[in-house]
Amino acid sequence: MPRPEEVALPSRRERFEDRRKEASHRDLLDQFFDHRTLLAVSRLVNQGLIDSIDFPIATGKEGGVFRATRGDEYRAVKIYRIANATFRNLPAYALDELRRETSVRNYGGLIFAWTRREHTILGRLADAKVRAPYPYGHLRNCLVMEFVGNEAGAAPRLLDAQVDDPEAVYQDLVLQIGRMVRDARLVHGDLSPYNTLLFEGRVVLIDVAQAVTVEHPQALALLERDIANFARFVGRLGFEVDPEEFLRAVGGTDLRPPPAEA
Ligand SMILES: Nc1ncnc2c1ncn2[C@@H]1O[C@H](COP(=O)(O)OP(=O)(O)OP(=O)(O)O)[C@@H](O)[C@H]1O
């Protein structure tokens, strides 16, 4: 116990700062952790999927991703906001896909189905050995997955990362997207340097809920767009790649309908 004279009292200014920090923290908590979400989080704890939620890694309009701890490892928890119109921004094809696989009657149900969908797709990617966060479980609007990062923090998005060898990043993208297309039989559909992390020099694909199967009528068009995003990105970094060549390298040209017989 320190003696009373050793305890430094916070100045008036510090107290004010503390209150401000507390208020903005409370705002964040209110936005994400409505009553139902809090219950879901406490069940994740009871189920042993996490011990605690530590701090936000990123928060956006549709949800937030938080670092969590379980035992001696970190995990990431993605929480979709229930109180927000997440699905207004969803591409129509993704919504169709969702409606096809679930009978969703209300908005909350749609979010829960969307969370489950992200979990399922991450599982399929894990089976195909695509580098993406491993999904540990989901409950309502919460998804528990592997944390991409270390003690120092979460891995940066490819967009923000320092890339020393763009060709190596390209080759890694070819490998990961190739496994996604050929082995998982999925097209991401929203792939870009925003939805890719760079960790220990290698790419990690994230934010996969809108992925579609290669049989989907829009699969090829979506893959072409994903590829074009990356071709532009590595091109800006000084590694020029022909999008058609990139598409072929990931098995995308196989998705083209066979030429009609003469
Ligand atoms: N498993 C993870 N490990 C570490 N960081 C993660 C993980 N998943 C997501 N993040 C971080 O959270 C951010 C948002 O994640 P994600 O893209 O899945 O959600 P989102 O709802 O699309 O949010 P945004 O609209 O910001 O892209 C990512 O850019 C990344 O910084």
Ligand SMILES: [Mg+2]
């Ligand atoms: Mg995203």
